[in-house]
Amino acid sequence: MASGPKLPDAAFRSAAERALIGEHPTIVKLRVLVERVAATDATVLITGESGSGKEVIARAIHTLSARSSRAFVPVNCAAIPHELLESEMFGHERGAFTGAAGARHGLFSTADGGTIFLDEIGEMPMQLQAKLLRVLEDGIVRPVGSDRATRVNARIIAASNADLNAAVRKGGFREDLFYRLQVVPLIIPPLRERRSDIPLLVDYFLGRMRQRLPGRDWTVTREAMVNLWSYDWPGNVRELENMIERLVIMCEDSVIDAPLLPANLAAAGRMAETRIPATLGDKGVNLNALVRELEGRMINEALKQTGGNKQAAARLLGLKRTTFSAKLRRCGVIAPATGDERDDA
Ligand SMILES: Nc1ncnc2c1ncn2[C@@H]1O[C@H](COP(=O)(O)OP(=O)(O)OP(=O)(O)O)[C@@H](O)[C@H]1O
Ligand SMILES: [Mg+2]
Structure with a gap:
């Protein structure tokens, strides 16, 4: 050969x-x-x-x-x-055409x-x-x-x-x-269908900012991370990348906290709420999609309230920890690492 x-x-x-x-x-x-x-x-x-x-x-x-x-x-x-x-x-x-002075x-x-x-x-x-x-x-x-x-x-x-x-x-x-x-x-x-990659990408883009601004370092608070992760990111990874750059520029004392986030990002949870209609209407609804939406939103809420603690979040939702983890995986969402529990079982 x-x-x-x-x-x-x-x-x-x-x-x-x-x-x-x-x-x-x-x-x-x-x-x-x-x-x-x-x-x-x-x-x-x-x-x-x-x-x-x-x-x-x-x-x-x-x-x-x-x-x-x-x-x-x-x-x-x-x-x-x-x-x-x-x-x-x-x-x-x-x-070949007007303006084509030479061959190219x-x-x-x-x-x-x-x-x-x-x-x-x-x-x-x-x-x-x-x-x-x-x-x-x-x-x-x-x-x-x-x-x-x-x-x-x-x-x-x-x-x-x-x-x-x-x-x-x-x-x-x-x-x-x-x-x-x-x-x-x-x-x-789209990024919203693989939210579990958001913390990884945030880390990656912060790493790149560190290379650009040697000697500087930043931490993202848990609340800010949960917000970053509830947002739908219509501009996908590029939007996240730009957002991290903006947050790095705007933050004081190297802490990226929730109040720094723009209003549309902080309102991500509230906007999700409007997608679930109160009545059936003439056209009917896609029940499966609504159930998934509600499930995802409640999971996000529970994680927000418990600072990412899966055991506590499962308890808030009246679920077994294993059921909760299975739902998390199905939603493409993982809890932000809390340091004390990284397993996904
Ligand atoms: N999985 C990824 N890991 C790291 N960086 C990523 C990833 N996906 C996208 N990016 C970054 O996000 C930005 C946008 O990516 P890219 O230009 O490949 O998107 P695109 O789909 O071609 O967008 P467009 O439709 O606007 O042309 C780039 O800066 C790229 O480096
Ligand atoms: Mg492109």
Whole structure:
């Protein structure tokens, strides 16, 4: 067997894996998948809300792959004007369009031997989708205004924060391209569905602040942590990251306490309350979702009141400790470590 490009060494691999922080079962599974697809050239479609880590995953796949010594080229399909996207991606000939003074290579050529990351792929115009499909099928790129075709060997990773499947149903995205892209679909859950990772991420971002501001250190009070963890984080990990930076800047005497938190974060518990209607109404309700919501809220409340003590929280809810822990795991919530009890039994 011919020896292919060298795979990254162990230290490099573990650094890439560490970039993806999280111990929630969904993240652990994701990390395994990332490692597995990194060993192949399969096209990957990453779906996740804004700020949930799509680019982190794409970079990890590239870094762990045999292509890691070559370029990782991110292309934000939503940020580049539609009329320029084609020439940006595939290059153009001299005089191909007004303003094309000289011939130019496209980003696909830049990514030759490496990885091209097509972010917000759902925003790609239909006509370009057809062209991309051809690249995926035969690996051949045709610059704008050229009849010359060049072969490129770029691994394609695409990402979308919207449900591409829905876009296909509405006719905004080609079905054939959709299936061709998601040879391996990776779905990143929003942060609110893996709240148990919030304390870990807080620690991680504080660690990064320590590196930026040597000699400084911060502690997060239990109450502040419970608030951070009750909030729904619509901006996901990016929002949490920005929040930690803001709290570090604003806190005095290195203590991050609940009163420092912005009002929307402190009101997270109160907002949850409005989602449970008092009456059935004409349209009915989703009882299972409401029960889960109520369960999650009461668990959060109990943990808040007991400062994260699971035994005491279980007692407040009239549950056995084991039942309580099972519910915690199902909600994707764990109690903040109190130091004296870290077991999850
Ligand atoms: N699991 C994670 N561990 C550590 N940092 C993370 C994780 N997920 C996301 N981040 C950080 O959060 C920020 C947002 O991540 P990223 O840019 O990958 O999100 P995205 O899904 O591509 O967002 P968008 O949809 O807005 O492009 C980055 O600073 C990234 O480093
Ligand atoms: Mg992104």
